[in-house]
Amino acid sequence: MKKWIGLGLSCLLLTGCWDERQLKDQNIILGAAIDAPSKEEITLTIALPQPGNESQPTTTKQIVSATGRTVQESISKIDHKIGSGLQMGKMQVLLISKESVQHDIYPLLDTLYRNAVSSLNAKIIITEGEAEPFFRNELEGEPLYSHYYNSLIRSAEALTIVPKTNLQLFASPLFDKNDGEAAMAPLLAFNKEEKTAEVKGTALFDDKHMTGELSVAETTMLLLMKDEKEKEAALTYPVEKDKSMTIRVEEIKRKMKIHVPKDGPATVDLSYQLRYRTIDYPPDHLGDKKEVKEVDKKLSGEIKKSMEKTMDKIQEAHSDVLGIGLRVHAKDPDRFKQLNWDTAYPELNVKINVKAELIESGITF
């Protein structure tokens, strides 16, 4: 008898589920775009997928936009337009227009950090022009837009042409204006003629708004400077009058020395040891040791020049993406406060030293 009472009770208690989210009642959002020309006007665009089957792949079914004062208000306005509940937990990409991040980006992201359902490994992307057309325009041969943008960024990350980031990694710098590190995110443009999206480089942030951008080549340089080479990183430089060469960076070692004298400005010494392989070298005479030395020397100079140019650019944007401020703070917090990093960073004297070394030339010399 006792057993039966127990059984009955557990049937009553263990069934029922208040927090079930059935797939058939849910719209799973894989990607969203935000355009916020002013602080009070946030347009959210979402792409709803159409589940696929064996004969037909998953496609984008519907694009819906709504404007509200907060992101959540826009979401509920979208809810008014479509039948079933929105499910943000599977979001893969979040596109935000360049215009929207000229002012504070944080209000656009807060809801994603605040609610437990959101997925923080979604890629954050800044778009040239409005973000909405990235979902509205036709993409050649790509049925599922969010997936395409996600894989575009992932492959770009592997090639070291965009910084590796996601919503979570992006957040930390937003909170620490004065402690150094700055946020950055990939920059994407839409190519209407070819009906594709194109990686344009990196959006640089100072505090919570965008202050500058880097081209693809500069981004690679920056990531090398940050010692964040991914699977591959290719660089192209002129070698002779009308010939250029392309190298692949195999290994890069960084030494960062920070001098913070008690009085006077801080200085930074960056020295890099870079080992590379040639993957494109039209002059064809790498069999000669002397020649190799020449090329090494020339390349070291060229890379140094690009690094210095990139450094100038990030300093100009007030964007301390190398985290120099963080290191100065770690070394001497009192001096860091005295320095007033906001004004000290653009004036910072950075010395860069590069030593490139050929280790492999492919199967020909």
Next chain:
Amino acid sequence: MKSPATISPFQLFFVLLQAQIGIGLLTIPYTAQVGAGKDGWISILLMGLFVQGGIAVAWLLSSRFPGLTLYEFAPLLVGKIIGTVLTLLYTLFFFSIVAHQLSLFLSISSNWAYPRTPHIIYAVLSVAVTVYLVKENLRIMARFLVLVSFLLLSIPFAILPIINHFEIHYLLPVASNGVGAIMKGSEKLVLAFSGFELFMWLYPFTEGSTKAKWKAAAGASAASTVLYSFVTFASYAIFSPKEIKVVPEPVLYILKEVELIVIERIDLLFLTIWAVFVLTTLMIYLYMASTGLTHLLKAKEHRKPLYVLAVLVIPLAIATENRETLAGIGDKLNSVSIVLLFFIPIVLLIVALIRKKREESV
């Protein structure tokens, strides 16, 4: 009221470890930074040292009365009336820890995973599971606690994939906020470390030499100190010092980003593992509270008092749902626990030393 079932020192180790690791595991990096900022992990190590002191006191005390629990030897030291008051105090303390942990458990799980499930359902389910085990004797409980302890290994494994996102510079320079801040950080952590005091009740039920018992208790506490400071260190290396101020459950939050090849949202998976740690803490404390009540009522066995307490704890736990009130209650419990975990045992030990009381001499 001596239960015949005894446990081995090995089991004692896990009982004490599971008693310490509970709700605090998720929130300890946040709690520690309130006072100590980025040096919170040092506060935890420091607190671990204090706890070792507390264990030494408890051990010295208990080894004078090897066959008695604190409920039984306190009256011998300070008289019947104060002894009864102490029993009442400790029983109330254990009971309020159960209620507090349960309501925190409900609030965190509803915030993270089950926003629409009524708290009462969750409360009834967890208390039912707890009672189911606690109504048995200590040995059976201990076996279960040893069994689930392998889950503790999941903590370092969950954090492993994000190690390459660590920004060690967030933690530098070490101890720049001064010793005062570190001490202030430790002060808030007593509640997270509570559990070691149970040594004074479990001592007589543990077999083996006094030294083996001490080793088990000290080891358990050292293990939880290491675990706590590890998760705290990891949280501080992921979140910048200002960011951590807005993240009350950093350990879950850092797991939100982890993406293994086939699984996403490790935080939700970890939540279920953590629920086991919370339940084990509830079990041990509910057991302690019910044996306390048994002692007060001079009842024969702890089952009936247990059922009474279990029914009482549910309304108490669901009465306080919001985080602000819970944090306030937590602070008060923390202050009380400084007295009950450190102060009273020390006083008792001093009395025992002065009056030269031992179990044989009574």
